Amino acid sequence: MPEMTISQVARQAGLRPSTLRYYEEIGLLPTARRRSGQRRYDSSILQRLAVIHTARQAGFTLNEIAILVNDIIPNPSPSPQWRDLLERKLIELSTLLSHVQSMRSLLEDVMRCDDPELADCIYQTGRKHGIVGTD
Amino acid sequence: MPEMTISQVARQAGLRPSTLRYYEEIGLLPTARRRSGQRRYDSSILQRLAVIHTARQAGFTLNEIAILVNDIIPNPSPSPQWRDLLERKLIELSTLLSHVQSMRSLLEDVMRCDDPELADCIYQTGRKHGIVGTD
DNA sequence: GTACACGTTAAAGTTCACTTGAAGTCAACG
DNA sequence: CGTTGACTTCAAGTGAACTTTAACGTGTAC
Numbered sequence: 001m002p003e004m005t006i007s008q009v010a011r012q013a014g015l016r017p018s019t020l021r022y023y024e025e026i027g028l029l030p031t032a033r034r035r036s037g038q039r040r041y042d043s044s045i046l047q048r049l050a051v052i053h054t055a056r057q058a059g060f061t062l063n064e065i066a067i068l069v070n071d072i073i074p075n076p077s078p079s080p081q082w083r084d085l086l087e088r089k090l091i092e093l094s095t096l097l098s099h100v101q102s103m104r105s106l107l108e109d110v111m112r113c114d115d116p117e118l119a120d121c122i123y124q125t126g127r128k129h130g131i132v133g134t135d
Numbered sequence: 136m137p138e139m140t141i142s143q144v145a146r147q148a149g150l151r152p153s154t155l156r157y158y159e160e161i162g163l164l165p166t167a168r169r170r171s172g173q174r175r176y177d178s179s180i181l182q183r184l185a186v187i188h189t190a191r192q193a194g195f196t197l198n199e200i201a202i203l204v205n206d207i208i209p210n211p212s213p214s215p216q217w218r219d220l221l222e223r224k225l226i227e228l229s230t231l232l233s234h235v236q237s238m239r240s241l242l243e244d245v246m247r248c249d250d251p252e253l254a255d256c257i258y259q260t261g262r263k264h265g266i267v268g269t270d
Numbered sequence: 271g272t273a274c275a276c277g278t279t280a281a282a283g284t285t286c287a288c289t290t291g292a293a294g295t296c297a298a299c300g
Numbered sequence: 301c302g303t304t305g306a307c308t309t310c311a312a313g314t315g316a317a318c319t320t321t322a323a324c325g326t327g328t329a330c
């Protein structure tokens with residue numbers, strides 16, 4: 001089995017070793033086993049870090065991710081309390097989705113201004129999206 | 136014309152007055168005109184705040200938003216430098232989009248576990264998304 | 271055996287996006 | 301005229317997510 005050191009994992013995940021230690025410290029990652037004091041990981045950590053990364057990008061806080069991966073997923077607790085949390089988070093995600101989409105259309109509009117009427121086009125785009133005033 | 140005070144704007148935008156002062160301070164909002172020392176806004180500010188809000192949600196930093204609304208949109212500068220920035224930001228947005236979508240599908244999968252086999256279902260979902268190990 | 275790369279912890283520092291607190295200004299009300 | 305309430309500025313504080321620093325340990329290479 002490929003035992004990886006902290007910096008190997010960090011390099012592959014695009015993180016710093018300090019970040020991995022920090023994640024472990026706050027309970028987002030399980031305590032890694034030690035080989036003479038040093039952390040050793042196997043490759044499954046990478047998938048887990050990918051999930052954390054995705055969740056981060058999707059606007060979850062580290063705390064929320066810790067709740068998700070430590071409490072909600074592995075616990076067979078029938079408590080409907082986390083259902084509310086997930087429900088709220090799903091709603092948040094869909095508003096986030098629409099915000100990302102409208103932001104993309106704004107940027108695409110601005111990008112499309114490659115004609116000679118650059119200034120005008122940008123100005124129109126700005127007005128369309130409510131960035132410049134309608135003075 | 137409806138001249139609004141800072142707290143009226145704040146209430147309507149779902150922000151605190153301190154946030155508006157802060158936005159003005161860092162140049163994200165133009166210096167508001169003063170009526171005997173106090174800021175006065177007209178309703179166009181709300182649209183602008185909405186754009187800022189959308190951009191925030193879409194993962195832009197306040198600094199990036201300031202560049203977008205102050206430099207890129209209103210300037211007829213043909214400098215292709217901001218084109219690169221926008222290009223990068225568009226790419227970021229599409230990866231963000233896919234992250235949001237996969238996060239949503241993860242949460243939806245977890246939510247769907249409302250049968251008697253709750254523990255198993257959650258566990259399967261966790262494995263499917265690489266949250267629990269394949270030990 | 272000692273130099274060196276890489277690891278460790280604990281504590282303090284950094285950045286971002288605000289918020290809070292102190293001290294003061296201003297207009298309207300009684 | 302005084303007090304109330306909403307505003308002002310400026311400085312310091314906050315929380316999240318890390319990073320940096322200092323002092324120390326460990327295994328390999330020469």
